[in-house]
Amino acid sequence: MTATPAQPYSPSEARVPRPRRTLSPVPAGRRARRAPGPLRDALALAALPLVAALVLPAAFAGGGTRRWFGGRAENQRAEAQAAKDAAAAAFYELDTAQRDLRISIETITAVDDSPAARRAVNDFAELGRRIDEASHRYISAVDAHDLDRDDLDASTASRARADLTAAKDELGRVKQDLDRFADGLGPLLDKAETQLARLAPAVERARQALLAASQALDSARGSGLKADDLAARLAALSPELTKLNQGAGQHGVPATLDRASRVTREAEAIRVEAERLPERAAEIDHRLVSLRTRAQALTTRSEQVEPILSELRRRFTAACWQDLQGVPELAERNVRQAEDRLAEARAARDEQRWADATSLLSTARALLNTTDEAVSAAGDRLRRLNAVQKDPEQEIERTRFAIRDAQRLAMSGRNTPDPRHARPLDDSVARLERAIAGLQGRHPDYWHFLTETEAVRETVSRVVTQIREERGAGAN
Known part of the structure; x- marks a missing residue:
């Protein structure tokens, strides 16, 4: 007789199973007859030892082959199983968090090559080693203890519970460190996601700019303008468009964004120049006529x-x-x-x-x-x-007025002027007097006189500007 496979123990398994009754077939056309009362009782007594032999072993086996060790061992088994379930849950949570964080790290490395990004990659690798160690401890604890053994005693179950609880605690500590690391990745991840969000629109803008430039060039050529230089510049962008079509997966996100921006700017410049070509041609025609007329006028004036x-x-x-x-x-x-x-x-x-x-x-x-x-x-x-020559006094008075006005400004609000202002003004008075004296004689140098008075007014103007700037700065 083959024994029933062992099952997890429960108190309900201690009840004695009812034996199954086997019915013999009744021949066709004949009704089964019941045995008389005394004969029936004799048959029942005769069958009793056989029934007892079948029932009693099953009662002690609890419906299977597991042995009965009492309540303490089973309580320890239940606690060990609960610790195993908790460790499994912690292992699953840590594995899920690591997978999610790996996606974030891959997003950052695809976009950012800064020292902060490289440091984050190294820190994640170090966390990965700690995760591997904690996972190995958990798996070793699970493999070391078979909680389904029939002969599991209380002390073995207690050790299993302790090992599994320690593995769960270590998984939890690593999970906390992983969560803190993930929180610190926020700025890097936001920057990377922002750049990734910019990628598709930037590439599309570059494609549209190239299309617009090509259309503007076709329109210019349709009006009879060759625009060969613009066509050459547009053709030079063809390799860049090829790289854009190959995507960021091959060339990297930062390089692709830079390329898209550069292509957009160049294509936009080509489009603007192509659209302006008819106007530019008309402007050049107008300047040719205007400058030729001016040259003729200067010839006459010269x-x-x-x-x-x-x-x-x-x-x-x-x-x-x-x-x-x-x-x-x-x-x-x-x-x-x-x-x-x-x-x-x-x-x-x-x-x-x-x-x-x-x-x-x-x-x-x-x-x-x-x-x-x-x-x-x-x-x-x-x-x-x-x-x-006709009236030198007009030039003299003009220069003297400028000097007096500067002197009044230098003395405004002061008892004595600032030497930095007074000295150049005094020198200007003396210089004007020398220029006036040069007008005496039979053949005065009027041009020297004019250049001297003009130089005096320029010096006075610089002093006035200096005074106003200094007082403006002091007021502030």
Whole structure:
């Protein structure tokens, strides 16, 4: 007879199982007859030893093969099993927390390569070693104690409970350290998640900017403009678009964000320039006409410089006009060079070399500005010399008024002026007096007089500015 497999013990298993009654089949067509009363009683007495032999062993076995050791051993088994369940729960919680935190660490390392991020990776690795040690202790405790053994005694169950409880406590301590570490990752994780959230929009903006640039370039070409330089710049962005399409998994999140930003800026610049090409062409045409007209006007004006110089030589000393002797030659040379640059700009415009055309126009304009200043200086010199020769007092009074005004400001709120202010003002008075004295004689140097009075007013103006700045700073 095969014994029933052992099952976890419970008090209900101590009751005696009822024997099963086997029924013999009744032949067909015949009704079973009951034995007479005395015969039935004899048969029951005869069957009693067999029934007892079957029932009594089962009663002591509790329905299985587990032995009965009493309540204390079973209580220790139950406590050990509870400790095992608690340790299993702690192990599961720690494993789940580690898995979740590993995702956070991978998110950070995908985005951030700062010292703080590298330190977090190292700290997580150290925690991983502690987790492995605690997990090994738990698994060893589970493997070392078979709580389902039939012959588990109270002392063995107590040791199992102690080992499993210690393993659970160690798992809990590591879990607390892991939770504290996770809390400290907040700023790094927020930064990484923010960058990841920026990734897809940044790449999409780059793609849209490239598309807009391509469309603007097509539109410019449709209006008859070549825009070869813009087309070359747009073609140079093609490898960058390929890398963007390959994704951050291959090139990294920071590099992909930088690439997307760079592509967006360059594509946007190309789009703006392509859209502005018709306007730029019209602007260059207008500047060509305007500068050519100005060159012609300066040619006419420069022809008047020589008569002005003749009058200066006749009426004033050499010091009044000597620095203007080279103006006619300078004007002629500059106008000729400006006209050459304008011709080159015209050719560059026809070839749609917009950058070259713009640069040449700027050079021509600078040459014409220099010529204009030189030609104007000759006429202005004659006008100022005529005015001071006719009435030098006007220039003198103008300069004296500036000095007196500065002196009043220097004395305002003071009994004595600050030497830093008084000294340059006193020097200016003396310098003006010397310039006035230079007007005496048969052939006065009026140009020296004018340059001296102008220099005096500039010195006085600097002193006034200094006084106001110092008093403004003191008020604050």
